[in-house]
Amino acid sequence: MVIEARHVVKRFGARVAVAGIDLSVPPGICFGLLGPNGAGKTTTLRMVYGVTRPTAGNVRVFGIDVATDPRAVRSRLGVTLQQNVLIEALSPVENLRVFGRYHLLPHRLLDARVEKLLDFLELRSHAHVPVKQLSGGFQRRLAIALSLVNDPELLILDEPTTGLDPAVRLALWARVRALRAAGKTILLTTHYMDEAQRLCDRVAIVARGKILAEGAPEELIANHLAREALECECDENEVPALLDGLPVAHVLRAGARLTIYADDVASLADAIRRRDGGERRVMVMRPANLEDVFLALTGSTLEESEP
Amino acid sequence: MNLSLPHALAVWQRNLAMYRRTWKWNILPNFFEPVFYLTAIGVGLGAYVQQMGGLPYAAFLAPGLVCVAAMNGASFEVTYNIFVRMHFEKTYDAMLTTPVQPDDILAGEVLWAMTRAAIYGGCFYLVTTAWGLTPWHAAPWAVVVIVLSGLLFAAVGLVFSLQIVTIDLFSFYFTLFLTPLFLFSDVFFPLAERLSGIWLWVAEALPLLHPVRLARLGFAHRWSAIMLWDVGYILGVSTLLLLLCHRSIHKRLTA
Ligand SMILES: Nc1ncnc2c1ncn2[C@@H]1O[C@H](COP(=O)(O)OP(=O)(O)OP(=O)(O)O)[C@@H](O)[C@H]1O
Ligand SMILES: [Mg+2]
Numbered sequence: 128m129v130i131e132a133r134h135v136v137k138r139f140g141a142r143v144a145v146a147g148i149d150l151s152v153p154p155g156i157c158f159g160l161l162g163p164n165g166a167g168k169t170t171t172l173r174m175v176y177g178v179t180r181p182t183a184g185n186v187r188v189f190g191i192d193v194a195t196d197p198r199a200v201r202s203r204l205g206v207t208l209q210q211n212v213l214i215e216a217l218s219p220v221e222n223l224r225v226f227g228r229y230h231l232l233p234h235r236l237l238d239a240r241v242e243k244l245l246d247f248l249e250l251r252s253h254a255h256v257p258v259k260q261l262s263g264g265f266q267r268r269l270a271i272a273l274s275l276v277n278d279p280e281l282l283i284l285d286e287p288t289t290g291l292d293p294a295v296r297l298a299l300w301a302r303v304r305a306l307r308a309a310g311k312t313i314l315l316t317t318h319y320m321d322e323a324q325r326l327c328d329r330v331a332i333v334a335r336g337k338i339l340a341e342g343a344p345e346e347l348i349a350n351h352l353a354r355e356a357l358e359c360e361c362d363e364n365e366v367p368a369l370l371d372g373l374p375v376a377h378v379l380r381a382g383a384r385l386t387i388y389a390d391d392v393a394s395l396a397d398a399i400r401r402r403d404g405g406e407r408r409v410m411v412m413r414p415a416n417l418e419d420v421f422l423a424l425t426g427s428t429l430e431e432s433e434p
Numbered sequence: 435m436n437l438s439l440p441h442a443l444a445v446w447q448r449n450l451a452m453y454r455r456t457w458k459w460n461i462l463p464n465f466f467e468p469v470f471y472l473t474a475i476g477v478g479l480g481a482y483v484q485q486m487g488g489l490p491y492a493a494f495l496a497p498g499l500v501c502v503a504a505m506n507g508a509s510f511e512v513t514y515n516i517f518v519r520m521h522f523e524k525t526y527d528a529m530l531t532t533p534v535q536p537d538d539i540l541a542g543e544v545l546w547a548m549t550r551a552a553i554y555g556g557c558f559y560l561v562t563t564a565w566g567l568t569p570w571h572a573a574p575w576a577v578v579v580i581v582l583s584g585l586l587f588a589a590v591g592l593v594f595s596l597q598i599v600t601i602d603l604f605s606f607y608f609t610l611f612l613t614p615l616f617l618f619s620d621v622f623f624p625l626a627e628r629l630s631g632i633w634l635w636v637a638e639a640l641p642l643l644h645p646v647r648l649a650r651l652g653f654a655h656r657w658s659a660i661m662l663w664d665v666g667y668i669l670g671v672s673t674l675l676l677l678l679c680h681r682s683i684h685k686r687l688t689a
């Protein structure tokens with residue numbers, strides 16, 4: 128295992144940020160921590176690369192206890208923090224060089240890495256422009272480039288695409304896939320279920336410092352709900368008449384809106400239409416996703432729930 | 435203690451990389467400041483106060499002001515600048531994702547503060563020498579004193595910076611601590627001639643007093659045993675304070 132965390136707990140005074148988490152991340156996969164604001168994602172990452180000591184439990188990375196040899200562990204991993212940390216007065220190239228020195232990379236090697244990263248993250252067009260003049264998407268790409276300067280085996284990305292426009296998100300996803308294809312292990316956090324679903328081989332759904340469910344995205348959806356979802360407006364007292372006897376895996380209500388999970392919602396919709404008589408009830412059919420799993424597990428949505 | 439000199443130098447180099455961008459603008463005021471001081475005192479105050487401690491007043495002042503410049507150089511760096519890097523720019527959070535450790539950051543920042551002290555104090559020394567107030571041959575000793583001043587005030591300032599939670603509190607540090615030090619540490623008048631008895635001993639606690647005495651005696655080639663006490667004070671107090679910093683920087687950065 129690249130990462131092996133056992134019963135990890137982190138308290139800040141009376142506040143419990145992480146309430147006993149176990150993580151096993153094998154080499155070569157992309158693992159996602161999916162959870163709302165304040166779930167404890169960043170704190171978990173900080174314990175993985177060893178900058179925060181767990182209140183209880185322990186973390187091994189590359190088989191090394193992070194608490195005893197943080198230098199050895201961190202020389203082999205890279206971290207992109209949630210908030211970009213760049214030297215705004217300096218250019219991307221200068222930022223990369225400064226960061227490379229933290230790893231004590233020799234000059235030659237550093238030069239070669241900088242060249243490679245300028246291409247890989249498409250930074251070359253503004254390689255010598257002060258960072259403060261660059262767009263948010265460019266700055267984010269540079270932040271990711273910094274975390275790759277030591278050619279890490281493990282890449283940790285804390286909300287890599289939050290606040291970026293759709294085009295930039297797509298471009299970054301492609302880079303993450305390329306890194307995974309090159310054999311790197313990736314641990315990322317996100318509160319976008321589509322991101323987790325598209326990038327991750329495995330995800331852990333985190334809320335209030337606990338892992339609620341873990342597995343491959345399709346596996347989680349299949350185990351907790353069903354393949355597809357049907358949304359419609361309907362009163363509480365109509366439900367038995369509409370659904371009794373139909374093959375429904377799970378039902379969730381949010382206000383007047385009912386979401387019904389089933390493996391074949393098209394035939395379910397037909398059945399409901401027949402029971403409705405002539406009434407044209409508006410129904411939306413879509414694949415079930417991780418957000419639905421989260422909703423089923425916590426009763427709240429990823430965006431709204433607070434610690 | 436988990437200190438690696440190469441990593442500390444990488445931290446120092448980060449600051450150097452930034453400074454190289456702006457040094458031309460940064461260094462200019464360092465030359466104006468002594469010129470203004472020495473003109474005001476030479477042309478103005480010096481016309482009324484002719485002698486101080488057996489020297490023309492401007493010549494009496496010069497060694498002390500060199501130390502004050504070094505003190506200011508180090509102090510700005512370890513107060514506002516470090517606070518911004520720690521709390522606003524999150525520079526240290528990024529460093530700690532690499533093999534750099536908190537002790538390396540501490541050491542790198544102290545080295546950088548000493549470098550800034552050397553730039554400030556060095557410029558001041560050059561101007562006073564060009565003015566004929568300090569001798570050229572004192573240059574090696576000036577470097578020693580300036581670097582020691584930088585170390586001492588880097589340590590003092592860091593203890594303060596690592597305790598406080600809002601940047602506004604630095605105005606207390608400057609007006610309630612550094613300004614009185616500047617005024618009462620032998621820079622403007624010979625403290626020993628104005629104090630007696632127990633107060634002479636109390637005054638020895640003032641940090642700025644020691645570099646000033648080292649500078650004044652050394653520049654005049656009046657080497658004396660008391661200078662050993664001054665060097666001992668600076669090294670001892672700095673070590674003690676940096677040990678405190680070692681504990682608080684861990685608490686601050688690795689919570
Ligand atoms: N240094 C700290 N001191 C006190 N409380 C903290 C500290 N760091 C985190 N917390 C608290 O721990 C909880 C988890 O925070 P964390 O930053 O790990 O969440 P997150 O999942 O990364 O959230 P977000 O999506 O907003 O980044 C929050 O309630 C937060 O306020
Ligand atoms: Mg976070």
